Amino acid sequence: MTQSERTREEQRLTGVSRDRREGRRDAGRPPAGDNGTLGMKIQDLSAFYGGFKAVTDVSMDIRANKVTALIGPSGCGKSTYIRCLNRMHEVIPGARAEGSVTLGDQDIYAKGSDPVVIRRRVGMVFQKPNPFSKSIYENVAWGARINGFRGDVDELVERSLRQAALWDEVKDRLKESGYGLSGGQQQRLCIARTLAVEPEVILMDEPASALDPVSTQKIEDTMAELKKSYTVVIVTHNMQQAARISDYTGFFYIVNMGDPGRLWEFDETEKIFSNPERKETEDYVTGRFG
Amino acid sequence: MPRESFQQELDNLTGDVLNLGREVGASLENMVRAMETGDEELAARELGVDVRYKARGAELDRDSMILQARQAPVARDLRLLYTVQSVTNHLVRTGALSEHICHALAETAGAERDEDLEASLVEMARTARNIFNEGLDIFEHRDIDRARDLQAKDDKVDLLYSEAMNLIANPSDSGAGAPEWRMRAALMVHYLERIADHGVDIGGSTVFLVTGQRIEDAMRQYLERDINRDGE
Ligand SMILES: Nc1ncnc2c1ncn2[C@@H]1O[C@H](COP(=O)(O)OP(=O)(O)O)[C@@H](O)[C@H]1O
Ligand SMILES: [Mg+2]
Numbered sequence: 001m002t003q004s005e006r007t008r009e010e011q012r013l014t015g016v017s018r019d020r021r022e023g024r025r026d027a028g029r030p031p032a033g034d035n036g037t038l039g040m041k042i043q044d045l046s047a048f049y050g051g052f053k054a055v056t057d058v059s060m061d062i063r064a065n066k067v068t069a070l071i072g073p074s075g076c077g078k079s080t081y082i083r084c085l086n087r088m089h090e091v092i093p094g095a096r097a098e099g100s101v102t103l104g105d106q107d108i109y110a111k112g113s114d115p116v117v118i119r120r121r122v123g124m125v126f127q128k129p130n131p132f133s134k135s136i137y138e139n140v141a142w143g144a145r146i147n148g149f150r151g152d153v154d155e156l157v158e159r160s161l162r163q164a165a166l167w168d169e170v171k172d173r174l175k176e177s178g179y180g181l182s183g184g185q186q187q188r189l190c191i192a193r194t195l196a197v198e199p200e201v202i203l204m205d206e207p208a209s210a211l212d213p214v215s216t217q218k219i220e221d222t223m224a225e226l227k228k229s230y231t232v233v234i235v236t237h238n239m240q241q242a243a244r245i246s247d248y249t250g251f252f253y254i255v256n257m258g259d260p261g262r263l264w265e266f267d268e269t270e271k272i273f274s275n276p277e278r279k280e281t282e283d284y285v286t287g288r289f290g
Numbered sequence: 291m292p293r294e295s296f297q298q299e300l301d302n303l304t305g306d307v308l309n310l311g312r313e314v315g316a317s318l319e320n321m322v323r324a325m326e327t328g329d330e331e332l333a334a335r336e337l338g339v340d341v342r343y344k345a346r347g348a349e350l351d352r353d354s355m356i357l358q359a360r361q362a363p364v365a366r367d368l369r370l371l372y373t374v375q376s377v378t379n380h381l382v383r384t385g386a387l388s389e390h391i392c393h394a395l396a397e398t399a400g401a402e403r404d405e406d407l408e409a410s411l412v413e414m415a416r417t418a419r420n421i422f423n424e425g426l427d428i429f430e431h432r433d434i435d436r437a438r439d440l441q442a443k444d445d446k447v448d449l450l451y452s453e454a455m456n457l458i459a460n461p462s463d464s465g466a467g468a469p470e471w472r473m474r475a476a477l478m479v480h481y482l483e484r485i486a487d488h489g490v491d492i493g494g495s496t497v498f499l500v501t502g503q504r505i506e507d508a509m510r511q512y513l514e515r516d517i518n519r520d521g522e
Contacts, residue, residue, distance in 0.1 A: 285365050
């Protein structure tokens with residue numbers, strides 16, 4: 001029996017699944033029975049580079065204090081999408097977004113909303129670690145200071161470095177340059193720097209893709225800790241990583257070359273990796289894609 | 291398609307499980323024939339097959355664990371490996387039960403029998419064998435519609451079970467058969483009921499493999515869907 005025959009067989013048996021499979025206009029709604037608090041609500045978001053539409057019609061409810069992973073083939077718009085969540089996308093000349101992104105009760109794209117304030121509430125960690133040419137201490141303290149932090153800076157630096165699982169490795173050399181750290185340590189320094197600003201949401205775009213396995217594991221280990229205080233959205237090309245660290249997983253997909261990327265399936269991570277609704281998702285997570 | 295060698299390994303493992311299933315099926319066939327024809331020599335030839343089935347089952351479990359460790363399977367691959375392990379377990383147990391029945395038949399060669407009870411046993415053995423074969427066929431062809439029907443066929447086994455147990459508890463005055471045979475008959479009735487259950491479970495595992503749902507959930511959803519249709 002071929003896979004498509006098996007899929008038809010499956011559709012025949014599970015009428016409810018079939019409706020979801022075929023309709024799925026609301027791929028971004030959280031699974032039924034889920035009553036977590038809402039961190040961000042994205043509605044009909046599309047993103048453009050000049051005349052090119054890179055992402056279309058994404059609706060997604062992002063749960064607070066959970067890790068949401070975004071996976072999918074490269075070029076399907078994951079980075080573009082995640083940058084729309086803190087108005088980083090529009091920094092690129094000619095780039096713009098349509099639709100709405102709500103954080104708490106604020107539409108971050110509403111007229112009069114200040115991108116700088118949004119980026120403080122929604123922090124971002126990039127693929128390549130990018131520490132400042134300052135001391136380890138200043139890397140963490142600086143962002144908080146310019147954002148008007150008035151409290152105990154020493155305490156803030158220690159707490160942020162601890163949350164990023166870096167404190168023990170750097171506590172005796174806080175005055176040394178951030179450049180002296182290994183790649184994995186630099187990335188955790190960047191996470192600490194993001195945390196020091198005390199955002200509500202942390203976006204990470206393939207934060208471990210340039211790191212060795214041990215550093216990758218350390219970054220993953222911070223996730224469980226981070227979600228106690230923050231909402232985390234992470235793009236990863238490593239599916240096992242998504243399976244290990246996230247609570248929800250969104251699969252982005254492009255139907256035909258040149259089409260914009262779409263959110264193809266969004267569900268609890270457990271569901272995506274044990275029994276996804278759509279064939280394309282299953283092909284992708286089982287590595288049968290392409 | 292990417293991961294061709296992984297797919298090949300999954301296909302091989304599934305093929306090995308089906309082969310074990312066919313061997314166990316052949317043992318069941320011998321058991322039924324030995325019972326139908328009173329051929330104790332045929333029954334005696336089955337003695338010890340359970341050891342071979344257990345060893346084969348352990349090999350299949352090991353292969354499946356190695357694949358899990360090396361390939362980090364998810365979704366349908368994970369469901370397949372899970373199902374393969376569960377089906378293997380059902381096959382090994384069915385093989386052992388069939389051997390135990392043959393053992394009982396060989397041991398009671400020549401003992402006087404209760405004809406009504408013997409007829410019940412033969413009927414039960416045939417039904418159990420059919421259910422097993424059908425369960426294996428459902429697994430091979432992923433034919434999950436038939437898995438639901440299989441559950442209904444198992445009800446017949448339950449009926450025969452009560453009937454046989456009733457005959458054991460209330461023997462007729464004449465022709466009650468030798469006590470050592472009656473005692474073995476009670477065990478055989480129990481073993482046959484277990485064999486039928488393993489067959490039904492192999493079908494149920496296939497529902498999980500294809501849909502990711504337990505057969506009970508799948509059936510409920512299916513029934514609810516029909517009710518909703520009627521209401522439209
Ligand atoms: N700065 C840019 N200018 C123009 N097109 C871009 C730019 N960045 C990305 N794209 C295009 O947008 C699409 C989505 O890219 P991206 O968001 O990087 O995908 P992913 O992160 O999923 O690999 C691709 O077709 C890519 O070529
Ligand atoms: Mg990207």
